């Protein structure tokens with residue numbers, strides 16, 4: 030593997046070509062782009078569709094097939110396979126086994142590595158979710174290949190290699206990592222980093238069913254029961270349509286209630302910047318940014334947040350960013366679509382009341398019609 034920062038490469042003195050070795054003969058037959066469909070309890074994690082969208086672009090550039098990989102219980106994969114084609118796959122590799130009913134690292138790693146060794150993809154993408162991170166690491170180490178985690182951009186370079194870009198040095202630099210001498214080239218990407226592709230109803234493709242032998246006796250981990258997390262205060266920031274967030278400019282824990290009030294009126298999710306987690310104002314599952322959640326809402330309202338690069342990378346996919354900040358030179362105004370240079374502690378109650386009235390009168394009007 031070769032890790033390089035973007036800037037030196039662009040300058041030309043340290044070209045990737047200088048370090049590229051000939052791909053070993055037995056790896057030259059590896060072709061096509063694969064995406065793991067993260068299927069749990071009958072539901073595919075949306076990051077899998079987002080990755081199919083990214084995979085489609087890579088496959089088109091390489092002029093190869095895009096394949097989805099569906100692992101699951103017998104009879105439990107049909108919908109995932111159909112949707113896989115709808116979201117752009119040409120081929121779907123399906124492995125069904127009672128041992129694959131719930132995610133466990135051992136049988137999933139065995140099934141994935143067996144599939145890769147038999148059908149030989151050149152690129153394998155997984156979501157940077159708990160499941161994807163766990164599986165990607167063990168598959169990459171079992172196959173002795175390279176894995177680039179938490180990518181923010183995936184591309185194919187002029188020589189047809191996967192250029193996997195991710196933040197480094199605490200987010201102050203982006204580096205592009207290549208897996209030049211091993212196959213497949215593996216990468217993970219977090220939910221919402223890529224846009225959702227369009228679903229094309231009725232689109233079909235080729236299904237390849239693969240038989241595996243995964244005796245339960247060989248698997249140490251057992252699923253005894255499934256206890257869903259029923260906590261009502263569970264954040265779903267990545268897939269929220271509207272997000273309201275606060276930063277250190279909110280000044281204290283009590284003022285953070287103003288963020289929650291606005292979110293409640295808008296039916297929105299709420300979160301904050303990393304220092305708010307460190308101060309104990311919010312829990313870490315509500316942190317937005319590079320080391321927190323990536324969001325892509327239709328509306329993002331950032332209150333008392335400076336807009337540091339580590340925060341920006343997590344929010345710039347939002348359709349509309351509204352920033353409230355006392356400092357008119359704050360970096361957040363460089364990328365916000367609407368800027369309000371004012372004290373968020375004063376503006377938020379007025380904004381919340383304004384939205385409350387507006388939404389109430391809209392509801393009354395539509396009930397009267």
Ligand SMILES: Cc1cc2nc3c(=O)[nH]c(=O)nc-3n(C[C@H](O)[C@H](O)[C@H](O)COP(=O)(O)OP(=O)(O)OC[C@H]3O[C@@H](n4cnc5c(N)ncnc54)[C@H](O)[C@@H]3O)c2cc1C
Pocket residue numbers: 198199200275276277278279301302303304305316317318319320321322332333334335336337338339340343353354355356359371372373374
């Ligand atoms: C490796 C690494 C990872 C990181 N990951 C993340 C991450 O995932 N997410 C993240 O957010 N940060 C992350 N950070 C931290 C990041 O660098 C910034 O320090 C952080 O985003 C700043 O938070 P803030 O904007 O709330 O605070 P500050 O930078 O202190 O900004 C507060 C802002 O509030 C404004 N303000 C003050 N009073 C008011 C008021 N009354 N009304 C309105 N505005 C007011 C100020 O003008 C200022 O712009 C990371 C840092 C590192 C090194």
